[in-house]
Each structure stands twice: as C-alpha cells, then as structure tokens.
Amino acid sequence: KIFRRLMCLYPSDFRSRFGLEMLQTFRDRCREMMRRGARWGLTLLWVETLLDLAVTAPVEHLERRNLMKALADDFSWDIRHVLRILLKCIGWVLGGMAVVSLVAWLICAVRAWHKEPSVVRAWEQAAGMPPDLQFQFLLRDHPKAESNGTARELERIARQLGVVSVAIPSAKTSKPELGQNEAINSLLASHYIDQQIRTSHDHLDPAPGGIKDYLQKHSAELKGLYQLLNNNPLSHWETDVALRLDAPVPNLQYFRQLQDIIAIDALNNTWLGENDEAQDAVNASWRISQSILGRPELISQLIGVALLKVETGVLRKAGSVSIEWQDRMNLNLRQSILNSLKLDAVVVFQSLRNHEGKILSGSAGVEWYGHYLGYLGGPLFHLWALQTLEAMRGSLMDLGSADFCGFDPDQALRQHRDSISDLGEGKNYVPNGYRAWKSATRATAEMELTREVLKVKSVIKSKGAKADLQKLASADSALCPHMKWDHIFETDGSITIKANRLPAWLVVEEKYGLPLSYTVGR
Numbered sequence: 001k002i003f004r005r006l007m008c009l010y011p012s013d014f015r016s017r018f019g020l021e022m023l024q025t026f027r028d029r030c031r032e033m034m035r036r037g038a039r040w041g042l043t044l045l046w047v048e049t050l051l052d053l054a055v056t057a058p059v060e061h062l063e064r065r066n067l068m069k070a071l072a073d074d075f076s077w078d079i080r081h082v083l084r085i086l087l088k089c090i091g092w093v094l095g096g097m098a099v100v101s102l103v104a105w106l107i108c109a110v111r112a113w114h115k116e117p118s119v120v121r122a123w124e125q126a127a128g129m130p131p132d133l134q135f136q137f138l139l140r141d142h143p144k145a146e147s148n149g150t151a152r153e154l155e156r157i158a159r160q161l162g163v164v165s166v167a168i169p170s171a172k173t174s175k176p177e178l179g180q181n182e183a184i185n186s187l188l189a190s191h192y193i194d195q196q197i198r199t200s201h202d203h204l205d206p207a208p209g210g211i212k213d214y215l216q217k218h219s220a221e222l223k224g225l226y227q228l229l230n231n232n233p234l235s236h237w238e239t240d241v242a243l244r245l246d247a248p249v250p251n252l253q254y255f256r257q258l259q260d261i262i263a264i265d266a267l268n269n270t271w272l273g274e275n276d277e278a279q280d281a282v283n284a285s286w287r288i289s290q291s292i293l294g295r296p297e298l299i300s301q302l303i304g305v306a307l308l309k310v311e312t313g314v315l316r317k318a319g320s321v322s323i324e325w326q327d328r329m330n331l332n333l334r335q336s337i338l339n340s341l342k343l344d345a346v347v348v349f350q351s352l353r354n355h356e357g358k359i360l361s362g363s364a365g366v367e368w369y370g371h372y373l374g375y376l377g378g379p380l381f382h383l384w385a386l387q388t389l390e391a392m393r394g395s396l397m398d399l400g401s402a403d404f405c406g407f408d409p410d411q412a413l414r415q416h417r418d419s420i421s422d423l424g425e426g427k428n429y430v431p432n433g434y435r436a437w438k439s440a441t442r443a444t445a446e447m448e449l450t451r452e453v454l455k456v457k458s459v460i461k462s463k464g465a466k467a468d469l470q471k472l473a474s475a476d477s478a479l480c481p482h483m484k485w486d487h488i489f490e491t492d493g494s495i496t497i498k499a500n501r502l503p504a505w506l507v508v509e510e511k512y513g514l515p516l517s518y519t520v521g522r
Helices: 002-008 014-035 041-129 130-141 150-161 186-198 211-215 219-230 241-246 253-271 275-293 298-317 324-328 334-352 367-400 411-419 424-461 466-470 504-511
Strands: 475-476 485-491 496-498 519-520
Touching: 002 014, 002 041, 014 041, 041 130, 041 367, 041 475, 130 241, 130 334, 150 219, 150 253, 186 211, 186 253, 186 298, 211 219, 211 253, 219 253, 219 275, 241 334, 253 275, 253 298, 275 298, 298 334, 298 424, 324 424, 334 367, 334 424, 367 424, 367 496, 411 424, 424 485, 424 496, 424 504
Parallel strands: none
Antiparallel strands: 475 485, 485 496, 496 519
8 A cells, every 4th residue: 555655656657557567566575575474575675665666756757758848849840830831821822912912903003094084085075074174163163161150040949949960960069969959759740741741632631739739839939940041141051072072961860850840830820821921931941942952962952852842742732822932943953963963973083083091981882992902992993983983974864865754764773773884883873863863853743733733823812713724724844845734623613733644653653652633722
C-alpha cells in the first residue's frame, strides 16, 4: 500500500504503462525476503526502492516534458505553415479583387466617357438644353431661401390646431414643439372627407360628434388661419436646390393633416348653410396648394395634386361659389409634372455624376454603394448617372406625347421598364414619372368636372331659365380632342354632368373612388 502511494510520484502515462508490473515485482521481492527471514534484506529492499524512486521519477517527468515540448514545437510549426498558406491565399484573393476592381473601374470610366456625349445630346433635344445648363437655370429660378413669415406663422397656428409634424423636417424641428394642443382624430377625419367627396351628388352628411367638438374648440384658431392665408403673401417654405438630393422637401403628413382640418371645417359650414365661411376655408386651402405647386421638385407637385383632389371635392359640395373658381380649375397639371420630372432628372444626374464618396440619402439603393465604394466608385456612379438620365429621357418622351384617350400609363410603364437596363438607378426613378402623370391626369379630370358643376350652379343661382342651362348641354375637355362633358337633364329637374369616351384605365380609377360624374339638384 505504501509503494502504491509512492508510485503517484511518477507521471500518469508512465504509471498507466508500468504501474501494475512494478507493483507486482515489488510484492514478489518483499515476499521472497520475508520467506528467507532476513529482516535486514527487507530494509535494504526499501532503501533500494526509495533511492530508485528518487532518481527515476524526476527523470521520467523530464523526459515527458521534453516530449511535450517536441510535440508543441511540431504543432506550432504546423500552425505557422497553415497561416502562411492562408495568408498567401488571402493575398491572391485580394490581388485578384484589386485587378478585377481596376478592370471594372477602367471599363466604367471608358463606357461613361464614350456614352456621355450621345446621352447629353439626346437629352438636349428632348429638354431644350443640356442638363448642366438646366441645373444652373434651376438654381437661378429657385434660389436658396428660408421660410417666409406666412409659413412660420402658419406652422405656429398649426401647432395650436394639434398638427403633429412640420412642413419642412429639419434638425431644428426634431424635438417636440411647445404649445401644441390635442390633435384631431386623423383616421376619423380622413374617412369622413373621403365619404363626402366621393359621392356624386350634393348631399352632405353631418360631421361626427367628436369632429364637431374639435371645430368648436378651435374656431378662433381656424379664423386666424384663414385671415393669415387669405390676406398675406403666399407661404414659402425653405428652399435650397443646390443640395440636390439632400435639399429640404415638404412633409406630406403635415399638409394632409392641415388640409383635413380645413376641408372638414368647409364641409361643416356648407352643411350649416354658412357659404361665406366655407369659401374662406376653401380659399385658404387653395392658397396652400398653390404654394406647394410653385416649388420645383416632383414631390411638391404630387403633394399639391393630392391637396387639389380634396379641394375640388369640397368645392363640388359648395352651395354657391364666386365665378373666379371656374378659371382656377384650368391648371395645366400635366405640364407642371413634366417640368418637374425634367428638373428631378437633372438633379439625380448631377447627384450621381458628382458623387464624391458621400452617402446619397435621396437615392434608393445607392447608400450602401456610396458608403463602401467611396471615391473609387466615381466612374460607376457616372455611368449610373448617364443610364438614369437616358431612362428618364425615354419616359419623358413617352409621357410628353401621350394621348390621354389612347394612352395607358400602367401598360406604358411596364413596357418602358422592360426596355431599360437592369444596371443603374433608372428603374428606381422612371416609375415616378408615370405615377405622377397618372395622378395629374386624374386631378385634371376632377377639376374639369368641378368646373362644369360650378358653371351649372352659377346659372341656377342667378335664376337662369332652362334655355340658359341648355347652352351648357356639353363642354369640350382639354384631356383629349374627342372627349366632352355632357349635361343630362333628369326627369326630376336635376342635371347630371358626365364625361364620355373615357379610357379604360380611368374607368377603373372611377370604380375605386374617382368621381367622373355628378348630379346637381335644383
């Protein structure tokens, strides 16, 4: 037992290999000495055993350490060898990537250099001037300016009305503003407005109770709002076209909330028979939309068109309006959209071509490339700029010559997208033109319908005879040569105004809420 305990001084692998044999040998020698009866022999055996243990145990440990050191040396050599191979492979991969990048850089640079003259020449033929000169004219016609006093005061009143956003989002207005009251129930308000302006007759439903309470609570602010807008210069919000895609743009949510409040107040006053108050509200809303439509960027045109849709719907419900509104309904929205598309195309072209390693926040899909390619991505961005300008030129040519009655913007968009290259940013911007043209055309149709409704109501208000109404039997449309607005006299004395020869795509739009007929009661 003592010897078994002493064997723990040997290394573990040594004990596992020789432990049983050593123990058996020591037991046999002990028994041999005891059988002889030589007590001194047993003592000498222990002395011999202890001396052997004192010498051999350290030796075995040293040998095992040398062995582990050799194994460690071999392992470290293997690691160094693997690392050398790995680093060599990484070097080849990085070198290959560098060569491929350099070749791609040269290809993009050569293609952009070769492609630019023809693309710029084609754009000049379509737009009347090269893109660089057009951008300079844009800077001249829309210089950098801050929001004017009317716009700032409008935002102050809007906060009192509970409008939760700002007209032009910026770092200055990122924190909640003080003095803001409880907001209107936006969902309820939008639902009520849509229900009223989609109906094709003069009937009005009363505003929901919660909406009425809101209007009564804020009657003073609403009167101040109308006085501000109707008796002061048009609102003008911050403009800085030189920032290109980072230029400040209007906030759709802000204007939608504000217009819903004005539209509901106008409808409520119409329902109460207070026509003058209703006209003040609609006129104020109109001046906001004209301020937005006066801006150059496409997003402003789309916001303005959206505001006009509600304004024309409210006007159709009005009991009586001044004759000047008939002239206001003659806006050429599609030409304004085409002009904005040209300007947006030039801004996008300038932003991509002049890429200097910055993240282009306004261009969907280029932020990642802009961040990681940096200055090395210049030729690629230049090529993208040319492809985008070329794609947008094609869409502008398509939309500029479009015949309303025979043109389907959805089908034209699909065909045009199939015809342009997958490379570049063109496919991200081209759809905007077709959607904007479609919105402008729908708004133009609604304005024409509203103009005819106002004409009929004006004759009825002046107590004109049926003969005077017969003169309005039909009216030409500016949408296309053969389209007219027919005035149909119903048996109950009401007059239905309806468009003929509507294109198929607009009939579908009418099914989903676009009213292209209206009945005026007498």
